[in-house]
Amino acid sequence: xTQEHKHDEVRSRNEPFVERTAxxxxxxxxxxxxxxxxxxxSCHGYDLFELMEKRSLVDVFYxxxxxxxxxxxxxxLLQQLMIALINPGPRHPATRAAMNVGVGKTEPLHILxxxxxxxxxxxxxxxxxxxxxxxxxxxxHTNPVECVADCLATISVVKTESETRQEKISAQFFGFGxxxxxxxxxxxxxxxxxxxLEGAGKALHWACxxxxxxxxxxxxxxxxxxxxxxxxxxxxxxxxxxxLFQLLGAPGLLAHGLELAxxxxxxxxxxxxxxxxxxx
Numbered sequence: 001x002t003q004e005h006k007h008d009e010v011r012s013r014n015e016p017f018v019e020r021t022a023x024x025x026x027x028x029x030x031x032x033x034x035x036x037x038x039x040x041x042s043c044h045g046y047d048l049f050e051l052m053e054k055r056s057l058v059d060v061f062y063x064x065x066x067x068x069x070x071x072x073x074x075x076x077l078l079q080q081l082m083i084a085l086i087n088p089g090p091r092h093p094a095t096r097a098a099m100n101v102g103v104g105k106t107e108p109l110h111i112l113x114x115x116x117x118x119x120x121x122x123x124x125x126x127x128x129x130x131x132x133x134x135x136x137x138x139x140x141h142t143n144p145v146e147c148v149a150d151c152l153a154t155i156s157v158v159k160t161e162s163e164t165r166q167e168k169i170s171a172q173f174f175g176f177g178x179x180x181x182x183x184x185x186x187x188x189x190x191x192x193x194x195x196x197l198e199g200a201g202k203a204l205h206w207a208c209x210x211x212x213x214x215x216x217x218x219x220x221x222x223x224x225x226x227x228x229x230x231x232x233x234x235x236x237x238x239x240x241x242x243x244l245f246q247l248l249g250a251p252g253l254l255a256h257g258l259e260l261a262x263x264x265x266x267x268x269x270x271x272x273x274x275x276x277x278x279x280x
Contacts, residue, residue: 025064044068058082065244066235074234077199081230084190085223085245087252094119094249098257103268111257116246119253124179124224126242132175132228133238136203140232144209152217166218175207175225176214183220191226201233 027045028038041048043060044067051060055069058079062070070078088095098115106114120126139147151172155165170177188211194200195208207229211221224245231241260267 024067062234065240070234071199073197073199075199077194077197077230078234080194080197081227082248084194085227085248087255088119088124088249089252090256092119092124093121094125094253095256098253099260099268102257102260103263103265105261105265108258108261111261112250112254115253115257116250119246119249120242124222126224126245128175128222128224129228129231129241129245130238132225133203133232133236133241135174136207136229136232137238140202140206142206144206145213148210148213169214169217169219173210173214173219175222175228176210176219177222177225178219179222183215183218184222187221187223187226188215190223191221191229194226194230199233200230203232204229 025044027042029040031037031039043051044063046055046063046069051063055063056075056079058075059069061082062068062075062078090096090099094115097118098111101111101114102108118125122128151169154172155168166178191204191208191211195204204226207221207225214220227245227248228241231244232238236244
């Protein structure tokens with residue numbers, strides 16, 4: 001027996017489409033004899049050739065997304081974050097994806113789209129950035145010690161396994177957690193280096209203070225948490241954070257993929273049958 005599906009009446013929304021696509025980011029002036037060829041370009045009003053001559057890649061990157069050039073302190077903070085995130089590392093699922101498709105003879109042009117899709121995931125990826133940014137923006141004016149104490153007070157006093165306790169804490173603090181049963185050592189070191197810079201703002205300072213409190217309970221700041229705090233301090237919008245995280249990690253993904261692109265498939269290990277767990 002089939003079930004009939006009822007649909008709402010189709011009606012016109014009376015929403016007129018614009019005649020031209022508009023952007024405030026990039027202006028191109030056409031050639032005098034061919035309107036389809038650009039003769040000059042500017043980014044948020046800054047001439048491209050002048051930017052090439054006088055500014056750094058970090059400055060122009062910031063300008064592209066924020067609409068203005070950064071201060072020296074902001075540029076320094078962003079540059080050091082970009083270096084810290086340039087390679088997720090061979091332990092990261094996205095890097096493993098890049099290596100696998102590279103050695104598998106996938107077209108080199110497809111390595112980056114595949115790997116960055118993994119880097120945009122909800123685990124160790126861009127999917128963790130937006131909620132962490134919103135969390136930092138909401139709580140950065142609160143007392144970090146009291147915030148952690150309030151969290152711990154809500155957790156059941158019944159004795160449970162440490163991992164369960166860590167998960168409960170992590171669930172309340174976006175940008176913090178446990179990786180493979182432990183604290184991300186590198187993330188904490190990166191955060192400490194960045195927070196010492198002049199450009200570090202309230203979000204990063206608050207995150208580092210919370211990190212100091214949570215580490216005693218087996219929970220630490222994540223790499224995605226560090227990125228989220230810096231993005232928040234630099235004024236990037238939360239919805240853009242995950243994509244920026246993908247973008248900054250892309251060079252490392254591509255490098256690992258290309259490294260294996262010309263090697264035989266035996267350059268990567270083959271999982272033995274006894275290592276497969278087939279559940280029936």
